[in-house]
Amino acid sequence: MDTNLPVTSQPRVVIVGCGFGGLRLAQQLRHDPVQVVVIDRNNYHNFQPLLYQVATGALEADSIAYPIRKIFAGQKNFFFRMADVSRVDTTANTVHTNIGDIRYDYLVLATGSLTNFFGIESIERNGMQIKSIPNALNLRSFIFQNLEKALLTEDPAARQALLNIVVVGGGPTGVEISGSLAEMRRSVLPKDYPELDFQHMQITIVEAGAELLGPMSPQSQREAYEYLKELGVHILLNTSIKRFEDCKAYYSDTEFIPTENLIWAAGVNGAAVPGIPENVVARNKRINVNRWNQVEGFTNVFAIGDVANMVTEDMPKGLPMLAPVAMQQADHLADNFRRLAKGQTPVDFKYNNKGVMAIVARNKAVVDLPKGHFSGFLGWLTWLFVHLMTLVGFRNKVVAFIDWAFSYLTADKALRLIIRPFNRRDMKDDKGKRPAEQQNATPQYNAPPPAIQTPQA
Ligand SMILES: Cc1cc2nc3c(=O)[nH]c(=O)nc-3n(C[C@H](O)[C@H](O)[C@H](O)COP(=O)(O)OP(=O)(O)OC[C@H]3O[C@@H](n4cnc5c(N)ncnc54)[C@H](O)[C@@H]3O)c2cc1C
Structure with a gap:
C-alpha cells in the first residue's frame, strides 16, 4: 500500500495528472502544510498546444516536454509516482494504480481528455x-x-x-x-x-x-x-x-x-477515471463538478481542467477544454483548499477569458x-x-x-528525420494500450512497393 510514500501527520492531496491543471496545482501548494502526491503515466509534462509543430518537423519533441521531477526539484512537500491510475475507490479513499494502491485525504482528478473517434x-x-x-x-x-x-x-x-x-x-x-x-x-x-x-x-x-x-x-x-x-x-x-x-x-x-x-x-472526450459514479459523468465523459470544482456528491474529490464539466450560465455546455481554464481552476482550488483548512466557505470559480x-x-x-x-x-x-x-x-x-x-x-x-519508423502494429492509444483489433493486424492498405527491377544489359 502507498508505494513507499512517507506517512506524515499532514493531509495528503493526491493529484492524478501532471498536465496544465495538475502541474499548476502542485506548484501552488508548495508552501502549504500538505503532502502533495502527483501521479502521471508519463514522467514528463507535455505542452499539447505545440504537438502539431512536432508532427510537422518545426520543433523537437524534447522542446515541448519537461521532466516532472525536475520541475519540482526542491519542493519539499512534493512526491511523484509514475503510474497509470486504473480506478478510484471513493469509499476507501484510495486510487488503484499499476504500481500499487495510494491512499488520499483529498483527491484531485486532472486527467485531461482522450481522442473521441465518435465510435468510428x-x-x-x-x-x-x-x-x-x-x-x-x-x-x-x-x-x-x-x-x-x-x-x-x-x-x-x-x-x-x-x-x-x-x-x-x-x-x-x-x-x-x-x-x-x-x-x-x-x-x-x-x-x-x-x-x-x-x-x-x-x-x-x-x-x-x-x-x-x-x-x-x-x-x-x-x-x-x-x-x-x-x-x-x-x-x-x-x-x-x-x-x-x-x-x-x-x-x-x-x-x-x-x-x-x-x-x-x-474531438476529444474527458478522461474520466473508472470508479467515479456514472451518474456524475456527463455524456462527453467529463465529470460534473460544482463551482468549487468539487465532484458532485463528494466533499474530498475534485476535478479540474478538461476532465471537469463545470456548467455556468454563459457556458451551458461546460467551460471550454483549454489550458487557461485548467490553470485558473488549479489556482482557484489551491486558494479554496486554504479556505477549507481555515474552516471558511470556499469561493465560486469564475473563468477569466483572456x-x-x-x-x-x-x-x-x-x-x-x-x-x-x-x-x-x-x-x-x-x-x-x-x-x-x-x-x-x-x-x-x-x-x-x-x-x-x-x-x-x-x-x-x-x-524531418524518421528516427523511429512508425509501424501501425505498434500503435498505442492515449492510455498506452493497443486498440484490440489492431493487436494482431497487419497493415493492409499501404500499396506494396514494386519489386526491384534489375536493369537490363
Ligand atoms: C493538439 C492540441 C492542441 C491544443 N491547443 C491548444 C491551444 O492552442 N490553446 C489552449 O488553451 N489549449 C489547447 N489545447 C487544449 C489543452 O492542451 C488542454 O485544455 C489542457 O492540456 C488541459 O489540461 P489538463 O491539465 O486538464 O489535462 P492535460 O494537460 O491533458 O494533462 C492530463 C495529464 O493526465 C495524465 N493522465 C491522464 N489519465 C491518467 C491516468 N489514468 N493515470 C495517470 N496519468 C493520467 C496524462 O498523462 C497527462 O499528463 C490543445 C490540445 C491538443 C491535444
Whole structure:
C-alpha cells in the first residue's frame, strides 16, 4: 500500500495528472502544510498546444516536454509516482494504480481528455491522432515514410494516396496542422523530393460544421479560411468523414478522398477515471463538478481542467477544454483548499477569458480578445510570444525560439528525420494500450512497393 510514500501527520492531496491543471496545482501548494502526491503515466509534462509543430518537423519533441521531477526539484512537500491510475475507490479513499494502491485525504482528478473517434472504428484503427508526443512523432514519421514510398510507387493512384493528406476537424488543431503541412509542401518538400510533383499532393481539411474555428469570432473564421485557401488547402465544410478503409476517406457512402494519411483532430472526450459514479459523468465523459470544482456528491474529490464539466450560465455546455481554464481552476482550488483548512466557505470559480488564438502559417494567425480581434503578422507574433512564455523550462524556450527563428529565416523545417519508423502494429492509444483489433493486424492498405527491377544489359 502507498508505494513507499512517507506517512506524515499532514493531509495528503493526491493529484492524478501532471498536465496544465495538475502541474499548476502542485506548484501552488508548495508552501502549504500538505503532502502533495502527483501521479502521471508519463514522467514528463507535455505542452499539447505545440504537438502539431512536432508532427510537422518545426520543433523537437524534447522542446515541448519537461521532466516532472525536475520541475519540482526542491519542493519539499512534493512526491511523484509514475503510474497509470486504473480506478478510484471513493469509499476507501484510495486510487488503484499499476504500481500499487495510494491512499488520499483529498483527491484531485486532472486527467485531461482522450481522442473521441465518435465510435468510428475504421478511423480509430487506420487514422492518426495527435494527442501525445508519441502520436506526434508517429505522424511525422508516417508522413515521411509515405513520401519515401511514393518515390518507389509506379501506380499513379497509389502514389496519389500516399501524397494526399486529409485532416478531419476544423478547430484550432485541424487548422494549425493543415496550414503547417501546406507550408511544408510549398517550401520544404519540393527541395527534398525533386522527383515528386507536389502539385499533385492534396491537403484537405474536412469540417462537419459550417465554418472553420467554430468557437472563434466570424472574423477569425473568415480569415483562417482565406489563409488556408491562399496556401492551397482544400476546405470541405458541412462534411463528415464516415469511415476510412483501403486508403479511402469516405465522406458519403460512395464518395471518398484517396489517401493513406488521415489525421483525426475532430474531438476529444474527458478522461474520466473508472470508479467515479456514472451518474456524475456527463455524456462527453467529463465529470460534473460544482463551482468549487468539487465532484458532485463528494466533499474530498475534485476535478479540474478538461476532465471537469463545470456548467455556468454563459457556458451551458461546460467551460471550454483549454489550458487557461485548467490553470485558473488549479489556482482557484489551491486558494479554496486554504479556505477549507481555515474552516471558511470556499469561493465560486469564475473563468477569466483572456482570449483565444490560432496560427495558420508564417505571418498568419488570428487572435480574439474579449473586446477585439487582430490577425496577420501581429497575430502571428502574439501567438509565438504567448506560446514561448508558457512553455515550461528555460532550455525549452531557448530551443523553441532558435528553431522558430531558423524556420522563419530559411523557410525550412529542420526536423524531418524518421528516427523511429512508425509501424501501425505498434500503435498505442492515449492510455498506452493497443486498440484490440489492431493487436494482431497487419497493415493492409499501404500499396506494396514494386519489386526491384534489375536493369537490363
Ligand atoms: C493538439 C492540441 C492542441 C491544443 N491547443 C491548444 C491551444 O492552442 N490553446 C489552449 O488553451 N489549449 C489547447 N489545447 C487544449 C489543452 O492542451 C488542454 O485544455 C489542457 O492540456 C488541459 O489540461 P489538463 O491539465 O486538464 O489535462 P492535460 O494537460 O491533458 O494533462 C492530463 C495529464 O493526465 C495524465 N493522465 C491522464 N489519465 C491518467 C491516468 N489514468 N493515470 C495517470 N496519468 C493520467 C496524462 O498523462 C497527462 O499528463 C490543445 C490540445 C491538443 C491535444
